[in-house]
């Protein structure tokens with residue numbers, strides 16, 4: 081918690097005044113003590129000089145007039161001065177003739193034994209004909225003042241000296257007594273000062289506190305202004321300026337909010353348009369690609385070498401177009417916040433091999449050495465296989481794109497963090513990325529330099545998509561220099577212990593009779609044609625339906641091995657049909673594979689689809705998915721030993 085300004089002010093005021101008062105009163109006491117001591121010493125000397133003659137006369141007459149008289153004189157002398165602690169009468173040679181301590185009752189000691197003083201200095205002073213004084217500290221007694229007063233007989237002989245011992249004990253008491261009033265006054269003043277400080281601090285701090293409250297309120301979004309500061313000084317000016325500033329900010333915020341709303345609407349429209357256009361482009365493109373492939377493979381009649389070369393160009397370009405459209409579609413989905421991932425364990429090494437195989441032809445053509453380096457016994461990773469395929473495809477496409485002909489590209493995976501993660505990298509010895517650009521290459525539409533863009537093509541979305549997919553996996557991507565020039569992209573995924581995927585991926589192809597029947601339900605006859613051709617070639621027996629009702633009837637009648645289902649059907653929603661297929665006992669266990677232009681992956685998988693493919697479908701993936709579905713069904717019957725026979 082913050083300390084309050086008011087408390088702080090009060091503390092400062094009180095402390096300052098307190099210190100001042102203490103200094104003044106301390107000085108006062110010190111001066112007073114010094115005065116009192118001087119007074120005591122002056123009095124002591126005067127006292128000694130005026131009483132010594134009387135005392136010595138009495139001593140001289142001691143034997144003549146009797147002890148009684150001497151005792152009277154000593155007693156009255158001692159009582160005259162409260163500071164007199166002790167008195168001694170000494171002979172000039174330092175013998176103690178009388179000591180008030182040793183002879184408290186003189187009557188009882190008529191002839192005290194004589195002794196000399198132990199201190200040679202005092203012995204010497206006993207014979208000194210002048211009066212003297214000296215401050216001393218005597219152990220057990222404390223600070224004392226010694227005053228020596230010589231005694232002379234009328235005719236000038238100097239037989240004795242009197243040594244007076246005065247104490248300072250009463251001094252402090254006397255000073256305190258005399259200063260009692262002053263101390264009371266100081267304490268009273270301190271109390272008054274504290275009270276005044278608190279009230280003064282309150283008054284000084286109040287406008288500042290009001291200012292603070294006002295600013296805090298404004299910060300917290302309340303439409304508050306600072307009121308009530310009438311100090312007629314800079315604080316009032318500050319409050320007024322703040323109020324004006326707050327008004328201005330409020331107006332600007334209102335304007336910005338309106339502009340923002342308009343922008344958001346426009347942005348949504350743009351993204352929707354992008355998504356729609358991409359969908360519209362994908363469907364016809366899928367058919368074009370499929371048929372071009374058939375013609376190329378000679379399935380619609382023989383082709384000449386020249387025609388096949390032309391078809392190669394068509395295929396390459398439709399591939400490129402598909403990639404661009406996919407990227408735009410992915411991007412628009414990400415903009416709409418629809419990127420969802422569904423993680424499951426899979427073999428990263430196998431995925432890397434598959435993606436690398438897809439780009440191998442391109443690399444070979446450009447004499448780029450494409451190396452795959454996957455360490456043995458790599459644990460499966462936990463991630464969304466389809467999305468990570470996109471990541472690897474984008475990184476590998478870039479690596480090839482930005483590497484000159486004859487260069488080197490490597491993609492690999494190895495265990496990291498003691499086997500708890502799998503490190504994946506794609507590196508090249510291409511043009512490299514300057515360090516200052518690295519933070520920005522993941523921004524959408526960002527490309528490092530305009531000339532390169534024209535040379536290499538691309539729309540600047542690949543890495544933005546890569547990053548959002550990896551972000552969804554909580555796997556940050558790093559970009560580094562590759563030693564000797566070029567770039568390395570690196571990320572890591574959590575490893576899992578299970579080996580679920582091994583041996584399931586490739587299986588035995590079916591023999592082409594009704595036991596391997598696949599039912600395809602799709603309203604697009606072109607797509608059905610592609611399915612029939614593709615799966616038929618691999619030994620599947622394909623039956624087709626163009627409506628949901630027809631599909632349901634065929635499924636119930638023939639109990640196919642696998643159902644391929646589109647979501648957009650003329651008479652019924654495909655997901656709804658899927659739900660019904662799951663409910664009916666005769667189709668409840670038939671694997672359903674969805675192939676659609678709409679990505680409703682999560683819902684489809686939730687309803688029980690075994691796979692979800694988004695059109696246009698790569699034919700290899702279709703076969704692979706059909707095989708996988710088949711294996712999953714057959715696997716329980718024939719066991720995993722069958723699987724992997726063709727791998």
Ligand code: ADP
Pocket residue numbers: 474478479482508510511512513521526527528529532533537538539540541542543544567
């Ligand atoms: P695109 O490749 O479509 O331009 P990306 O988002 O994939 O868009 O890449 C953004 C930019 O990052 C590229 O234009 C290029 O400048 C740079 N870049 C990406 N990968 C590499 C690489 N391997 N080597 C050099 N530059 C790269």
